[in-house]
Amino acid sequence: MAINHLEDVLLYLDQSISHALPVLVAFLREETEKAGFKDVVFGLSGGIDSAVVAYLAAEAFGKDRVHPLIMPYKTSSPASLEDAQKVVSALGLEGKVVDITPQIDAYFANQEEATPLRRGNKMARERMTIIYDHSVIYRALPLGTSNKTELLLGYGTQHGDLASAINPIGDLYKTQIRKVASQLGVPQSILTKPPSADLWESQTDEGELGFTYDEADVILHLLVDDRFSPEEVVQAGFREDLVRTITKRMMQNQYKRRLPLIAKVSSRTIGIDFRYPRDWGM
Amino acid sequence: MKVLRIGLGQVRPALGDVSRNLNLHLEWVEEAEKQEIQLLVFPELGLTGYYLKDLTLEVARPLDHPDILRMVDASRKVDLVFSFIEESGDHRFYVAAVYASKGQVVHVHRKLYLPTYGMFEESRHFAKGKEMHSFASGLGAQMGMAICEDAWHPSVPYLLSIAGVDVVIIPAAGPGRALSGDPNTGSQQFWHRLIRTYAQLFTSYFVFVNRVGFEDGVFFFGHSAVAGPDGELVASTDSMDAQLLAVEIDLDLLRKERYRSPFLRDEDPHLTLRELERILGR
Secondary structure, eight states, X not given: OHHHHHHHHHHHHHHHTTTOHHHHHHHHHHHHHHTTOSEEEEEOOSSHHHHHHHXXXXXXXXXXXXXXXXXXXXXXXXXXXXXXXXXXXXXXXXXXXXXXXXXXXXXXXXXXXXXXXXXXXXXXXXXXXXXXXXXXXXXXXXXXXXXXXXXXXXXXXXXXXXXXXXXXTTTSOHHHHHHHHHHHTOOHHHHHXXXXXXXXXXXXXXXXXXXXXXXXXXXXXIIIIXXXXXXXXXXXXXXXXXXXXXXXXXXXXXXXXXXXXXXXXSSSOBXXXXXOOTTTTO | OXXXXXXXXXXXXXXXXXXXXXXXXXXXXXHHHHTTOSEEEOOTXXXXXXXXXXXXXXXXXXXXXXXXXXXXXXXXXXXXXXXXXEEOTTOOEEEEEEEEETTXXXXXXXXXXXXXXXTOOHHHHOBOOOXXXXXXXXXXXXXXXXXXXXXXXXXXXXXXXXXXXXXXXXXXXXXXXXXXXXXSOHHHHHHHHHHHHHHHHXXXXXXXXXXXXXXXXXXXXXXXXXXXXXSOEEXXXXXXXXEEEEEEEETHHHHHHHHHSOHHHHOOHHHHHHHHHHHTTO
């Protein structure tokens, strides 16, 4: 039962976004231009998420207004760099390469004990400061490249890859990103390789998370969109420990999806009862 | 054939910028005059934008505010339906639609049902309207208005029908969501099904005018449309872009359809009233 259910839901997820492209492209164009920007900037890793953002941005703005930054570290896989270059040349973009090795190595110079997690987080945040610096250079709005699965699982670095001004793919699960990527003509090598944050050698998302994106997406969809209780998801045929892990991750990482808490002392407090749309004044 | 030429004013309002929206409305009124449109309908909150939150206090206007008087005055050559946050003398804030003709206010409809669930939070800011009226238009058709969510309560078109109505005007700010595998969004399909069904059941014309554009990442799907008393779509903009579409409706069709399908003749509002009183225990 579980397997059928999994495939049915995956098929539904695929179909449901089969006509989402015009919305995503219009979103980019309108929300960027409303904010007074003509150009956009983002990190291009060679992975599928940022590749999709590059294709959407090229469609929305034309190649001259789209500024991808390729920011490898010395241990980054050469295949990632190659895939990023493929996207850049397929779309005719000017991709700028910024090697982050010197600053990362300088920071960790006397800290042999630094864990891969700390190093990975530092790299993600380093890259984001470079993106925001280039947003001044290019007068460009930073685009987010986190998908709904990552956002819900909290599988990303706060103030690092999770940061952005606007995000065109944050309501698409990872498996839906694959669908959109194939519609957009993202190169095959990017579509088929195992997803990886590429923060250390041979890291893969699924290896690190301990479950597959197919499983995560279906369980998240049932919990989030179809409002199943965790018990109902288990009854639908999914492993109890897996459902528990995913539910817990989603709850524990809520803080990454919200502004910092503010101690309320006034009658109108930011985030509580000072309530304006983000598009205020645009 | 007794023809009424209606303009579907599918505008893209700027959030919170009343003067910009007013100018946009006035430009379209001029265009409608050129196209010999007799009645131009703008969407819900076209003068203010939709996701206002705390901006409500800043954009609200009493009926005698100069901005509103300018819109009313613009109705000298073409009848207008436009919508904004109406502030009453005792400072309640209503989502209102004004029907103006020959430089005069003919009718003001205050939204009856304020969606406050999921992505909506209208009851937090706005007061509920309490009445619905049909009214003579001077265009040879009896009119009624229902704003967006009002139309999801069948009692509203029902009561308008009993009050006597030929054309039900529905200014809307319908967000696109629940994308389906169909090129038409889920929301658009709901709406088109809804107005066709109502038009057929109440043997009247239903004019749905929805806005376009993005606010805080949410898109409004447009696809304004008119359904006729035979339950068929007369026209649709078929677009999520700004568009002024002129649609001719044949008022003689009301006569034929009401003879062929005499639901209105046979409807027994006294039965409804008796049963309502019994069900409500009065």
